[in-house]
Structures are given as C-alpha cells and as structure tokens.
Amino acid sequence: MLKTRDIVPAKGAWNKSHAERWEEALVSGNGNQGVMVFGNPQKETIIGNHSRLYLPTGTGNQLVNMAPYLDEFRQLIQTEGYEKAIRIFYDKAKDLGYQGLQMSDPFHPGFHLYIESPIQKAEQYMRSVDFETGQIAVRFVDENNIYHRRKTFVSRADDVIVHSIENNQSDVSCILNVEDYHHTLITHERSMETDLIQLHNAYEKGPGGYQVAIQIHAPQGKVSVRDNKVFIENAEHLVLVMKITPFSSVRGNEIEIAKDVSSSSYKTLLEKHIALHKEMFTRVNLNLSTEKERMRCTEELIEEAKQTNVIPLALLEKMYDAGRYMYMCSAGELSPNLQGIWTGTFSPAWSGDFTFDTNVQLSIASALSSNLTEGLHGLFRLMKELMPGFKDNASYYYGCRGIMVPAHASNSGRHFHWNDEWPLHLWTCGAGWLGHWYYQYYLYTGDKQFLANETIPYLKECVLFYEDFLIEDTDGTYRFTPSYSAENGCGDNATQDIAVAKEVLTNLINCYKELNIESSETKKWEKMLIKLPNYKINQEGAIQEWAINGKEENYNHRHFSHLYSIFQSREFTAESEPALWNASEVALNKRLEAWLRSDDADTSSTHGRMHAALCATQFNLKNLVYEILQMMVINDSIFPSMMTSHYNNHQVFNVDGNGAIPQVINEMLVDGVPGKITLLRALPDQVSQGAISGVLLPKQIKVEKLAWNITAGTIQIDVISSIEQEVELEVPLFSHVDVVSATGCSPSLMEEHKWKLKLYANQTAQLEIHF
Known part of the structure; x- marks a missing residue:
C-alpha cells in the first residue's frame, strides 16, 4: 500500500x-x-x-500611417466626441489598408x-x-x-x-x-x-x-x-x-x-x-501551517475552504508557493505570457500572448520581493526584441519619437489589436508602466550598471514619446488626448496616463541623481512634471478615472487603472496627500460595491481581484485582502494544480493570479518603499501567527526572518541591508508598539507605532517588538 x-x-x-x-x-x-x-x-x-x-499567422505585417491625421482626430474629439472621432479614424485606417482588429500570433504547444x-x-x-x-x-x-x-x-x-x-x-x-x-x-x-x-x-x-x-x-x-x-x-x-x-x-x-x-x-x-x-x-x-496539514491533497483543502468559508493555512501556503513556482518555471528566456509557458491548444484565449494592459504586470508582480530578480532578465530581453515595433507604433499612430507598447504582442511589438469598439490604440501608458520594473530592479539590487545601461535608455524612450505626444491647454497644462483607461472607455486625461507619466519622469530624474549625472535634461523633465494635469475628485469623493469635467464614472469594471498610484507607483500616502489618499480609497470602495461584490459585475476577473487586493494592502484593509483570496478559492479560480484561471469555474488558464498572490501576501506581511518598512499592514485575523523568510525590499534590504504571534503580541524581525541607511519601521494595525530589544541597529522612537532604525551595511539587525 x-x-x-x-x-x-x-x-x-x-x-x-x-x-x-x-x-x-x-x-x-x-x-x-x-x-x-x-x-x-x-x-x-x-x-x-x-x-x-x-x-505566425501572416497578419499584422505592416502598419498604416495614421500620424498625418492626428490633428484632425484630436479636433474631432473636441467637437464631436470620442465615439464619432474613433469611428471616423477607424474608417480612415481601413481606407489606408488596415485589416481591422487582429490578434497577435498565438502561443502554441510543441x-x-x-x-x-x-x-x-x-x-x-x-x-x-x-x-x-x-x-x-x-x-x-x-x-x-x-x-x-x-x-x-x-x-x-x-x-x-x-x-x-x-x-x-x-x-x-x-x-x-x-x-x-x-x-x-x-x-x-x-x-x-x-x-x-x-x-x-x-x-x-x-x-x-x-x-x-x-x-x-x-x-x-x-x-x-x-x-x-x-x-x-x-x-x-x-x-x-x-x-x-x-x-x-x-x-x-x-x-x-x-x-x-x-x-x-x-x-x-x-x-x-x-x-x-x-x-x-x-x-x-512562508510558514503558516503544520507538516500534517501540508500533506493533505489539494482537492480536500479547496473543498474545506468552500464548506467553512475559511482558507486552510496549508492552502494559503500553497497559493503562495505556487505563485513563486509558476514564475520560476516561466521566466527565463522571456517573461511569462498569459499562460506562463504552457498551452495545449493552437487557439488560446487572447492568443495566450503578452497582454500588457495589466496581465504581464501582474505575472511579474512578485519577482523582486520574492527574491527571483533574475527572472526579470527575460522581461528586459523581451522588451529589446519588441522595441522596433514599439517605435513603429509611436511613429505611425502619433508621429512621435520614443516608444508605444501595444496591449497585445508576441512575435512583433507592432500594434494591430484595435477597432472602433476596442480602441486600444489610444492606450499609450503601457511603455511607462513596464518602465516601473526597470527602476525597481535597480532599487532592489543596487545594480548601477543596469541603471545606466538599461533603465535610463528605456525610460528616455518613454519620455521622448511624451515630449512629442503631449499638447498644452491654454494655461500651459499638458493634456493627454486621445486617452483611454484600459478597456473602460475614452476621455481626455485618463488618470493612469497621468500617474504613469509622473512615475516615469520622477524615476528618470532619480536615475540621474543616483549616478550623479549633471544634465540640462533633468531641468526639462522637472518642468514636464509640473505641467502634468492634477487628478480630480468627483462629488462622491472618489478620485476620477479621467481628470476632466463631465466624464461619468463607470464603477462596474474589472480594471483598476485609476488606482495606479496606490497599487503600483506608490506616488502618495495618507501623510503626503491626504485628500488624494482618501479619494482613492473611496474609489476603491465604489469598485468593490459595483464590481467585486456585485452579482451584476461585468465579468469575474482574476486580474481585477489582484489589483483590488494590492490596493487593500496599502489601505491596511486586512479583511478585504482575505476576502479576495477566499474568492479565488471558493469561486474555482484555482485549479487543483494550483495554477489560476482568468474567470470563475476554472475558465481560461491564466497565470496573472499566480504571479500576484505572493506579492499580495508579502505586502500584507512585510512591505517596503525606500526609507520605510511596514509590518503586518494587512494581516488577516485568520493568520494570527506564522513566519516568513527571504523576502526582499527596496534599497537592498533582505528580511532574513519575520515571525509574529498576535495572541502573544510579539513580532520578531531580522533584516540585513547591503548599504548603511536609515528607515522608518511601522506597524499600522496596532496603536502602540515597543521595540523591546534590538541588536545590529540603532532604533529610536518616532511615534507610538513607528520607529526609526539605522541599519549598518551587511550587518543583521535583530528586533523584538511587542504590541
């Protein structure tokens, strides 16, 4: 037996x-x-x-040159509105030989x-x-x-x-x-x-x-x-x-x-x-469970979660481990596509391609924090290979220098996936969004050669596009037109467009500061930052998806693009911009009500759930984080293999959920931005004790060990930094925390739940915290 x-x-x-x-x-x-x-x-x-x-399907070999008609298109947007303008633009493209919406070349089995x-x-x-x-x-x-x-x-x-x-x-x-x-x-x-x-x-x-x-x-x-x-x-x-x-x-x-x-x-x-x-x-x-529980079969653990509405801790561990495993298996030569590195069909959903308007970004979400930094080399290689197509997109659609990343790509980076119903050619922030990982890779690794040879050249291509694409209103403020909030509609000044441009410009300026490069270009980029439009808050108190007047919000949607500043760039905090912070949380709650928890949601969507969860960690919403992880299990968005599906009921094999789940769990346990470490910021009550080791944080910090016991009121954390630096240490879920012992660092109290630590290069700092 x-x-x-x-x-x-x-x-x-x-x-x-x-x-x-x-x-x-x-x-x-x-x-x-x-x-x-x-x-x-x-x-x-x-x-x-x-x-x-x-x-290769033989489609998408040549872009039509739409740049000469951009001014006319923009004028139509202002006078006739987006719907009519897009229809006329599309008809013109077809007159010039555009074949209509085409899928990228499909991923297929060997x-x-x-x-x-x-x-x-x-x-x-x-x-x-x-x-x-x-x-x-x-x-x-x-x-x-x-x-x-x-x-x-x-x-x-x-x-x-x-x-x-x-x-x-x-x-x-x-x-x-x-x-x-x-x-x-x-x-x-x-x-x-x-x-x-x-x-x-x-x-x-x-x-x-x-x-x-x-x-x-x-x-x-x-x-x-x-x-x-x-x-x-x-x-x-x-x-x-x-x-x-x-x-x-x-x-x-x-x-x-x-x-x-x-x-x-x-x-x-x-x-x-x-x-x-x-x-x-x-x-x-990640250690949450026991050896005996880990021995249980996946089907039993999933069924228990459905019956009890509680995720067995062994299953939560497996969800985490499966995400890192997926990334290890899929990232190398290139980056994971929609299906990682696997398919059994010649006609996968959305061609099984690199879908850049949210899915690729989620599949790589945990690469850095989960200590698999070399996996991003495949992404950077992919970007170089697709770069000629990216440049063609910028030139042929907008007459711009620089690069424009399409929503879908595989053998080519050229943009053919659009029509009047899905005007994805108006989505221009993809290149900048991918630029996030170029700068983050440097922050995590400290690799200044990469910063100089890879990050700066890539971000400069993004900025070249903005220099040519952005137009000015009468007051000198930039206007993004045309503009598209991923799959949720058109309107000038999509909030994500603004947020991505801010991050690109800020990171590029920081690159020059990190390398002590003196250049007149930094002054130009600083002026561009100042001229970007401000975000808008509507009468309901929510940050708007488009920073213009008169555009109605559609809260019932699976994309969370307008919350980019929260889940991705970390542009502002409750302390730095309280009004925007509160408005962003209102916008999240509106999406939760109209989409995430609604029986009338536009679709089920793992990528929407993941972005909601990544927002939840930042707002310290521990119950929401747990609720979303429950949804993945209870709604059968996880196969017994532990790979994830795009929809409920095991419909459409997609790995973006796998890539994001470890990042959600890392952030809820130990999260970092330069100069700050946050502990247990969204720790669910159901995970009252456990430990994690090996997580990486920005500025070359490694968490050698984090252990917590909520019942006992204790946290133990060991971190090591490759450089000497000062960081804030915060435990926001508890009103008062004490560092009762510390070795290898110098702590000082800032507020009741916040401490300042001086970390010394390559010296392990060990702290015991009581709350």
Whole structure:
C-alpha cells in the first residue's frame, strides 16, 4: 500500500485524480521549456511547450500611417466626441489598408506525446507536483497489485524535458505515439525510430519553425516501430529525454542532445537540475501551517475552504508557493505570457500572448520581493526584441519619437489589436508602466550598471514619446488626448496616463541623481512634471478615472487603472496627500460595491481581484485582502494544480493570479518603499501567527526572518541591508508598539507605532517588538 507521507512533497500539491483537459494538467518548466502532464494511467498525455513558440499567422505585417491625421482626430474629439472621432479614424485606417482588429500570433504547444499502457485498473492513485524540485510524479497500484511510478521534470542544467516510467516488477510495456499537427499554417514531418522520435514543424507564414527530439531509453526491452508508433515490451524501465528547438532558417539543423545528457540516468539528470531549482525556490519560505496539514491533497483543502468559508493555512501556503513556482518555471528566456509557458491548444484565449494592459504586470508582480530578480532578465530581453515595433507604433499612430507598447504582442511589438469598439490604440501608458520594473530592479539590487545601461535608455524612450505626444491647454497644462483607461472607455486625461507619466519622469530624474549625472535634461523633465494635469475628485469623493469635467464614472469594471498610484507607483500616502489618499480609497470602495461584490459585475476577473487586493494592502484593509483570496478559492479560480484561471469555474488558464498572490501576501506581511518598512499592514485575523523568510525590499534590504504571534503580541524581525541607511519601521494595525530589544541597529522612537532604525551595511539587525 502507498504511504502518503513518503511520496507527498513538503512544498507542492497533489491530487487524487488525473486531468481530463490540458488546463488541469500538472506543470513544470525551466524558463525556456515547459511540460504539462495529465497523469492518466491508461493513456498518458504529455504536452511539451517552449517560450518562443508563437505561430505566425501572416497578419499584422505592416502598419498604416495614421500620424498625418492626428490633428484632425484630436479636433474631432473636441467637437464631436470620442465615439464619432474613433469611428471616423477607424474608417480612415481601413481606407489606408488596415485589416481591422487582429490578434497577435498565438502561443502554441510543441508536441503532444501519448503513452498507452496495458493498465486495466488503477487504485491508490496520486499525482503530485513538487514546487521545491520541479518534479511531477504519478503513482498508483494496478489490478495485479504492481506499484507504478512515473516522474517528469524540465532540467535547468541541461534544458531537456525528462520523463521516466518504472514499476516494482522492472517490467515496463507501453506504446508511444505523437500527435501529427494538421494545421494549415504548419508543415509537419515525423520520423519514428526505435531509439528516437523526431518532429519537424515549419511555419507556412514563417520564417522558421521548430523541431522536437524524443530520445528513447528502454533497457532490456524489445522496441519496435509499427503503424508509426513505438512499441516497448518488457523493459527494465523507460526514460524519455525530450527537447524542443525553434529555428529561424528555412529548414533548421537536426537536434543534437548532448551525449552526456542522453546517456545519463534519470536520477543523475534530476540531481543536477534540483541543485539549481531548489536553491531558487528555497530563497523564500512562508510558514503558516503544520507538516500534517501540508500533506493533505489539494482537492480536500479547496473543498474545506468552500464548506467553512475559511482558507486552510496549508492552502494559503500553497497559493503562495505556487505563485513563486509558476514564475520560476516561466521566466527565463522571456517573461511569462498569459499562460506562463504552457498551452495545449493552437487557439488560446487572447492568443495566450503578452497582454500588457495589466496581465504581464501582474505575472511579474512578485519577482523582486520574492527574491527571483533574475527572472526579470527575460522581461528586459523581451522588451529589446519588441522595441522596433514599439517605435513603429509611436511613429505611425502619433508621429512621435520614443516608444508605444501595444496591449497585445508576441512575435512583433507592432500594434494591430484595435477597432472602433476596442480602441486600444489610444492606450499609450503601457511603455511607462513596464518602465516601473526597470527602476525597481535597480532599487532592489543596487545594480548601477543596469541603471545606466538599461533603465535610463528605456525610460528616455518613454519620455521622448511624451515630449512629442503631449499638447498644452491654454494655461500651459499638458493634456493627454486621445486617452483611454484600459478597456473602460475614452476621455481626455485618463488618470493612469497621468500617474504613469509622473512615475516615469520622477524615476528618470532619480536615475540621474543616483549616478550623479549633471544634465540640462533633468531641468526639462522637472518642468514636464509640473505641467502634468492634477487628478480630480468627483462629488462622491472618489478620485476620477479621467481628470476632466463631465466624464461619468463607470464603477462596474474589472480594471483598476485609476488606482495606479496606490497599487503600483506608490506616488502618495495618507501623510503626503491626504485628500488624494482618501479619494482613492473611496474609489476603491465604489469598485468593490459595483464590481467585486456585485452579482451584476461585468465579468469575474482574476486580474481585477489582484489589483483590488494590492490596493487593500496599502489601505491596511486586512479583511478585504482575505476576502479576495477566499474568492479565488471558493469561486474555482484555482485549479487543483494550483495554477489560476482568468474567470470563475476554472475558465481560461491564466497565470496573472499566480504571479500576484505572493506579492499580495508579502505586502500584507512585510512591505517596503525606500526609507520605510511596514509590518503586518494587512494581516488577516485568520493568520494570527506564522513566519516568513527571504523576502526582499527596496534599497537592498533582505528580511532574513519575520515571525509574529498576535495572541502573544510579539513580532520578531531580522533584516540585513547591503548599504548603511536609515528607515522608518511601522506597524499600522496596532496603536502602540515597543521595540523591546534590538541588536545590529540603532532604533529610536518616532511615534507610538513607528520607529526609526539605522541599519549598518551587511550587518543583521535583530528586533523584538511587542504590541
């Protein structure tokens, strides 16, 4: 009989049933290649993925030049309104050859491998994914009481997908078959040999395509090829080593898997991989539960949450760990797309692309605080590759220098996803929003070379666009026109446009200060900051989504763009701008009432919930944070694999929720901005004690340990800073806090719940706090 304790990962998830569709598969990846495993004992399905597989569809090859008509468009906006102006602009674009709204080239799978086994019955079934090692396992006992075990991982060391099949009789028989992709845009070839399956897939609308090699190792077994399938009989065990290799030439070279890889045992390959994967995963550890609770299967934990309306602490841990795991698996060569690095279809929702008007930003939300900073290198690489298209967008739509990021991109950064119903070509703040991570990367790492060579050049491209795009009102104030608040309508001066421009200009000026660069440009940027329009507060006391008069608010919407200053840029606080702070909280509450908690909400949306939760942490709304995490579980926005869905009821596999959940939890426990650390700012009552270690904060601070016990009224925190600095330490949920002991730092009382700490370079500061 299988013993659960011996095979359940300490950090991971396990299920009692296999997947019926690709969205339910267990996943793993190395940031370049990904794998999805269904876990069916009789007919296993293994889907291979690669970060660069986007199917060229032949659309979107040439932008039409709309820049000469910008002045006319702006005039129509002022005289006729946005609706008519957009319709005329769209008709003009079609007259010039625009094909209408087009999706970006879709993300697609690399291969479907099917493994048929002569299993009649499977009992004591378990499938699991170990977040700490990246290994997927399937275990069961068959009708003859034979114990079967199947294991899969994607090697960080050797960049291959490895799958093994074994049983306690050392007698493995199965049939291997690979699906032929009969797609009009792919020319597919297959070669089947006793030791190697090769696939060659050339893109019809190319150039290029990709190849797949599946090496077969079946010691002592009889292997034959019949009917384009590989038959394996009575092997001691089976190991498959698989690799997807994209190519850009017409044919591509044959794949060669290194001999030391192809001849190594599963165990040897796994050990090399774990040495890299485990180091990354264990940098941060959230400890809320017990070993016994962590052993429970995911389905049981989710069902308990639904029955009791309380999230089991073990499940909350898994939600956190799954988010970091997703990011580790998906970020590397590029950044996670809508689906991370996984798909089982050629027609994923929204092309499974890089959706830049909120989803990409959420998928990377926890990269820095969760101590996975190297994952952002994939984002920066992606931005460089798409840069020519970004520049074309700025030039062809607005006659501007600099860059304009589209809402959707994959093989190209050019903007073709718009029409008169979805005028996403009017959304111009995407480049600046992505610039947030360029400056934050510096704040977290202190890498001044990156600041000089990457951050400044990127932010200057954003500012070049603003220099050419912004027009002035009669009083000299800038006006953003046209302007669009993501998917919620048009109106001049969208609040997010203003907030993003402020952050870009402020960060660019700070870059020059950090590097002690004297330049007349900083004076120009400071003047631009002054000329940006002020935010507006409406009669209901809410910050408006458009900083103009006469534009009606639509609170029933899944986007929280107008609260960018709260959840992203941290532009102001209750102390620095109390009126704007209070108005932002009113606006959040309006959205909660009309959308988040409403039966008449426009749609369910994980990304909307995540932005609401990130706002909630900043307003110290502990109950709201917990409510949103509950919604994710109770409404089935989390698969048993612990990957998230875009909608309720497991509809549309999307990983933006995975990327954001660790950031929500980090912020509710320990949050930071330069010069300030905030503890337990939105700690739910249900999480009355626990510990976390390894979280990073801005200005090169690492939280080596944070432990809390609300019943005992104690907090213990150990932090280490790479530089000497002073920070405020605040615990806002409690009216009075005392630092009862401190070593490695110099504390001084500021207010009843706020202290000042002097941190010394590379010296651990240890504090015990009572409240």
